[in-house]
Amino acid sequence: MEALIAQCVNGLAVGSIYALIVTGFNLLLLVAGVVQYSYAHIIVIGMYTAWFVMQVTGGGLLLAIPSAIAVSTVVSMLTEPLFRPLARKGAVNQTFVMSIGISMILTHVMAKHLHQGIPISFPDALSGRTAAIEFGVIAVSKGQIFVFFGSIAAVAAFMLLLYRTMMGRALRAMAQSPIIAKLVGVPTVRMSMASYGIAGFLGGVTAVFVAMSLGSAYPALADSLGIKVIATVLFAGLGNLNGGLVCGLILGMAESLTTGYLPGQWSNALAFAMIMVTVMFKPQGLFGTRI
Amino acid sequence: MEGNRSPILSVSDLSVSYGLISAVRNISIDLYEGEFVTLIGANGAGKTTFLESVLGMHPAVRGRVFFQGKEITNWSTDRIVALGLTLCPEGRGILPAMSVLENLQLGAFHHRRHMPESLEKVFELFPILERRRHGRAGNLSGGEQQMLSIGRALMAGPKLLMLDEPSLGLAPIVVTEVFKIVTRLAELGHTILLAEQNAKKALQYASRGYVFETGRIAFEGSAGELMHNEDVVRVYMGARTNG
Numbered sequence: 001m002e003a004l005i006a007q008c009v010n011g012l013a014v015g016s017i018y019a020l021i022v023t024g025f026n027l028l029l030l031v032a033g034v035v036q037y038s039y040a041h042i043i044v045i046g047m048y049t050a051w052f053v054m055q056v057t058g059g060g061l062l063l064a065i066p067s068a069i070a071v072s073t074v075v076s077m078l079t080e081p082l083f084r085p086l087a088r089k090g091a092v093n094q095t096f097v098m099s100i101g102i103s104m105i106l107t108h109v110m111a112k113h114l115h116q117g118i119p120i121s122f123p124d125a126l127s128g129r130t131a132a133i134e135f136g137v138i139a140v141s142k143g144q145i146f147v148f149f150g151s152i153a154a155v156a157a158f159m160l161l162l163y164r165t166m167m168g169r170a171l172r173a174m175a176q177s178p179i180i181a182k183l184v185g186v187p188t189v190r191m192s193m194a195s196y197g198i199a200g201f202l203g204g205v206t207a208v209f210v211a212m213s214l215g216s217a218y219p220a221l222a223d224s225l226g227i228k229v230i231a232t233v234l235f236a237g238l239g240n241l242n243g244g245l246v247c248g249l250i251l252g253m254a255e256s257l258t259t260g261y262l263p264g265q266w267s268n269a270l271a272f273a274m275i276m277v278t279v280m281f282k283p284q285g286l287f288g289t290r291i
Numbered sequence: 292m293e294g295n296r297s298p299i300l301s302v303s304d305l306s307v308s309y310g311l312i313s314a315v316r317n318i319s320i321d322l323y324e325g326e327f328v329t330l331i332g333a334n335g336a337g338k339t340t341f342l343e344s345v346l347g348m349h350p351a352v353r354g355r356v357f358f359q360g361k362e363i364t365n366w367s368t369d370r371i372v373a374l375g376l377t378l379c380p381e382g383r384g385i386l387p388a389m390s391v392l393e394n395l396q397l398g399a400f401h402h403r404r405h406m407p408e409s410l411e412k413v414f415e416l417f418p419i420l421e422r423r424r425h426g427r428a429g430n431l432s433g434g435e436q437q438m439l440s441i442g443r444a445l446m447a448g449p450k451l452l453m454l455d456e457p458s459l460g461l462a463p464i465v466v467t468e469v470f471k472i473v474t475r476l477a478e479l480g481h482t483i484l485l486a487e488q489n490a491k492k493a494l495q496y497a498s499r500g501y502v503f504e505t506g507r508i509a510f511e512g513s514a515g516e517l518m519h520n521e522d523v524v525r526v527y528m529g530a531r532t533n534g
Contacts, residue, residue: 166396166397166399166400166403169389169393169396169397169400170397170400172389173386173389173397176386176388176389177386180380180384180385180386182348182368182369183343183346183348183368183378183380183384184372184384184397184398184400184443185368185369185371185372185373185377185398185400185401185447186369186397186400187367187369188369189367190369
């Protein structure tokens, strides 16, 4: 019973990270009109950044976290010109291909030039693994609590931006109709750029959470996360923000529970199973597409 | 006409194409502050393309556009709207998934500091919008959506208000209501440029007009002149207009 609860807690923590990644991904899909498969890769680059800064400064989080966020933001914005001609034409499928290309480059950079592709590990202090809170026989690490509530806070902040600010209104207008948004005076080019920045910022925050959750990073992590994001977004419905949140949590929970009760690598197959189920039974996703 | 003052909008020899197809050619129009001018012509004559081009939505192949003396040819649309030139597009162009209030707030993107007063003025003009302000914009009737479109344009504090086919798809009673509102705006001092297929209706309210035919200006003159021009009457005011 305790094991089940522990798995559920872990599932919520991991799931909340997936929900956060899916949110950034959906933002780019809805506003910039791009399928950013390499979003996960930018997140992992953020993790490497945090690690390098910690190496250089001797373990200080104060510099590492803002660095991760800054680098993720910048790298995300640097991809905008690559997508621009395709996004302009509305060639969403081609942006997917472009993002795969970018992901290959980023993976290569990580595998060959960042710590020679050897996995990097984050100190236990960061992952809060050592400091645990106990409810009877159940131990929940501080890291898990921080990640879960931190992800909620990040998503909430993003939703506040989207629904309570003028910029958010402009972003939503662009998602619903780029032409009407332009006609009403929304600076669509600048807003599109901003969406890359916001997604990158969220990605940097996510990088910190993943570092806390996983405790390590390696080049292949990027593709692994990337597939899960795509699977979740397809399962929920492309561009469906709320659906993405729910399905991210579902995937996290499902992975965590199967890790505990099924042998071997079955939990990794879940993402692929999601894609299969979606394609076979409900191509528009569980909650419907919004693009 | 209003000879001594300089025009608020001056379009000179404007030509716009969609690829190889010329949409409008050699359009020259002058609009003075406080005027209510109409562009009439059949569907496809180029009125919409013209208005959208003035707003910077289409690149000009030739010609120039001046607004309040400043050249705005090929400026980006957001800069032009920020200057005070707004368009209520054909088909209303509201965002159905957002609320009435959010649609209005969006209109104030470049005019944020004045949003509370602008909102008050719009609600005064259109009480129905205030009553339905938290409702989904897509649930409004055609006439109400037209009011929302106008209200949104007003939120930008416009110096020139352009309207594209405001009567499209509306019942005759509602059409009259819309024209009354536009006239009220003109009385309040707004400069209005209105494109209409319903020539008869438009010339009843506007003081001056230009007739578009296959991308060019075929006739121009005061409303009275156009209403009594044989060719104009024959082509544009013979049959009943589509409702």
